[in-house]
Amino acid sequence: IQLTQSPSFLSASVGDRVTITCRASQGISSYLAWYQQKPGKAPKLLISAASTLQNGVPPRFSGSGSGTEFTLTISSLLPEDFASYYCQQFNSYPFTFGGGTKVEIK
Amino acid sequence: EVQLVESGGGLVQPGGSLRLSCAASGFIFSDHYMDWVRQAPGKGLEWVGRTRNKANSYTTEYAASVKGRFTISRDDSENSLYLQMNSLKSEDTAVYFCTRPLRPTGQTLGLSDWGQGTLVTVSS
Numbered sequence: 001i002q003l004t005q006s007p008s009f010l011s012a013s014v015g016d017r018v019t020i021t022c023r024a025s026q027g028i029s030s031y032l033a034w035y036q037q038k039p040g041k042a043p044k045l046l047i048s049a050a051s052t053l054q055n056g057v058p059p060r061f062s063g064s065g066s067g068t069e070f071t072l073t074i075s076s077l078l079p080e081d082f083a084s085y086y087c088q089q090f091n092s093y094p095f096t097f098g099g100g101t102k103v104e105i106k
Numbered sequence: 107e108v109q110l111v112e113s114g115g116g117l118v119q120p121g122g123s124l125r126l127s128c129a130a131s132g133f134i135f136s137d138h139y140m141d142w143v144r145q146a147p148g149k150g151l152e153w154v155g156r157t158r159n160k161a162n163s164y165t166t167e168y169a170a171s172v173k174g175r176f177t178i179s180r181d182d183s184e185n186s187l188y189l190q191m192n193s194l195k196s197e198d199t200a201v202y203f204c205t206r207p208l209r210p211t212g213q214t215l216g217l218s219d220w221g222q223g224t225l226v227t228v229s230s
Contacts, residue, residue, distance in 0.1 A: 033215065048208055049215045
């Protein structure tokens with residue numbers, strides 16, 4: 001299963017609403033997770049099962065979708081949100097990742 | 107607190123072998139499936155493979171890019187996960203992360219815990 005993330009690069013300002021899309025090449029139900037990764041660090045799980053916010057993750061992050069189209073939304077960007085974001089599917093092996101979206105400061 | 111600490115990375119020549127280890131603590135390791143994920147320098151994430159637990163016969167799954175060359179194993183008595191890498195290629199150069207799924211077994215919903223990673227460089 002291929003996951004296509006868009007955009008691959010996003011320039012935004014503090015306070016902006018940001019939406020990242022992840023499209024699957026075939027239906028994956030809700031078996032999708034979103035991660036945040038900062039330079040030199042391991043990824044951090046933000047959202048599991050397409051829309052379940054992990055403990056400790058701020059509510060400005062939200063996930064939605066099922067089947068083949070999913071979105072990660074950051075309602076109001078904070079400086080600490082500038083990072084790379086990845087989706088990953090768990091519907092079938094191999095558990096593929098999307099290509100990533102780098103969110104940079106405008 | 108869950109801790110995953112990888113070791114064993116380094117420089118290896120093309121065609122060579124290397125064994126990575128991951129020391130786990132803070133949870134019942136033997137209950138959990140465990141995965142390896144890698145990231146080439148400046149690139150995205152790539153899932154490498156999985157080992158299931160004893161109850162599921164320690165069966166494994168692999169990405170096509172490493173199948174037949176890499177072997178995932180575990181020692182539940184040592185709370186350790188391993189990645190044996192053979193016939194290494196330059197494209198295997200990456201940071202390798204040990205990861206723990208959110209759920210111990212069954213349907214995976216996300217990888218909740220990650221080690222800091224260990225760098226493997228394949229070069230002559």
